[in-house]
Amino acid sequence: MKSRFITFEGIDGAGKSSQIAAAVALIESRGIQVVQTREPGGTPLGEKLREILLHEPMHLETEAMLMFAARREHLAALIEPALAAGKWVVSDRFTDATYAYQVGGRGLDEARFVALERWVHPDFQPDLTLIFDLDPAVAARRLAGTGQAPDRFEREKADFFQRVRAAYLRRAAAAPQRVRLIDASRKPDEIRAEVEAIILGACFQ
Ligand SMILES: Nc1ncnc2c1ncn2[C@@H]1O[C@H](COP(=O)(O)OP(=O)(O)O)[C@@H](O)[C@H]1O
Numbered sequence: 001m002k003s004r005f006i007t008f009e010g011i012d013g014a015g016k017s018s019q020i021a022a023a024v025a026l027i028e029s030r031g032i033q034v035v036q037t038r039e040p041g042g043t044p045l046g047e048k049l050r051e052i053l054l055h056e057p058m059h060l061e062t063e064a065m066l067m068f069a070a071r072r073e074h075l076a077a078l079i080e081p082a083l084a085a086g087k088w089v090v091s092d093r094f095t096d097a098t099y100a101y102q103v104g105g106r107g108l109d110e111a112r113f114v115a116l117e118r119w120v121h122p123d124f125q126p127d128l129t130l131i132f133d134l135d136p137a138v139a140a141r142r143l144a145g146t147g148q149a150p151d152r153f154e155r156e157k158a159d160f161f162q163r164v165r166a167a168y169l170r171r172a173a174a175a176p177q178r179v180r181l182i183d184a185s186r187k188p189d190e191i192r193a194e195v196e197a198i199i200l201g202a203c204f205q
């Protein structure tokens with residue numbers, strides 16, 4: 001069976017991390033080897049860049065370029081070799097997050113984003129992307145409930161996350177074959193059932 005690259009996206013607190021383990025377990029139950037990873041991160045260098053990105057103040061374009069630098073490494077060192085070896089790769093975020101956060105949230109010039117995307121992965125996109133869509137006010141309440149210290153992105157205000165959410169919705173509308181929207185306001189069990197149905201329908205026909 002063809003290898004697949006599946007990504008999970010959404011604003012902070014939408015609940016995607018909670019669903020990734022179940023999705024990975026579903027795929028593994030079909031006898032497929034899965035590599036679970038995340039962005040920014042996924043490689044030793046990428047995890048160092050993640051620390052910097054999540055905690056150091058920086059210029060918007062520096063932020064965008066470091067996201068893509070971590071991604072370049074991630075593709076070369078982990079994603080491409082795993083797919084070539086017949087494994088599936090499930091990533092907590094990928095390039096749609098740069099569109100949503102840096103272009104949508106922070107106002108990065110879209111042409112700069114397009115140039116970086118074309119440079120780093122000109123002919124490559126996820127096979128399937130699940131975007132967890134949620135009202136930022138609800139997501140903020142969920143995050144507050146975790147009791148964890150917020151990072152540089154999680155400290156952003158509601159209007160930032162409104163723009164991130166809107167950018168994700170634009171990205172979904174632009175690639176309806178690849179991207180599925182998940183109503184993340186529902187109970188975890190309902191969401192899990194939909195995630196499983198989407199993966200089975202899209203990847204196991
Ligand atoms: N469907 C849900 N309904 C209510 N709370 C949820 C739901 N999904 C996740 N949560 C809770 O919300 C918080 C953030 O979830 P998480 O999966 O870490 O979000 P994300 O990875 O999208 O930032 C966690 O405390 C989690 O237990």
Ligand SMILES: Cc1cn([C@H]2C[C@H](O)[C@@H](COP(=O)(O)OP(=O)(O)O)O2)c(=O)[nH]c1=O
Pocket residue numbers: 012013017038039040067092093094095097098099101102153154
């Ligand atoms: C991959 C990526 C992440 N981000 C941001 C979104 C998140 O706030 C943060 C880290 O993502 P994430 O790992 O989802 O954080 P958490 O597990 O705490 O929910 O990085 C960008 O701004 N651009 C990107 O390209």
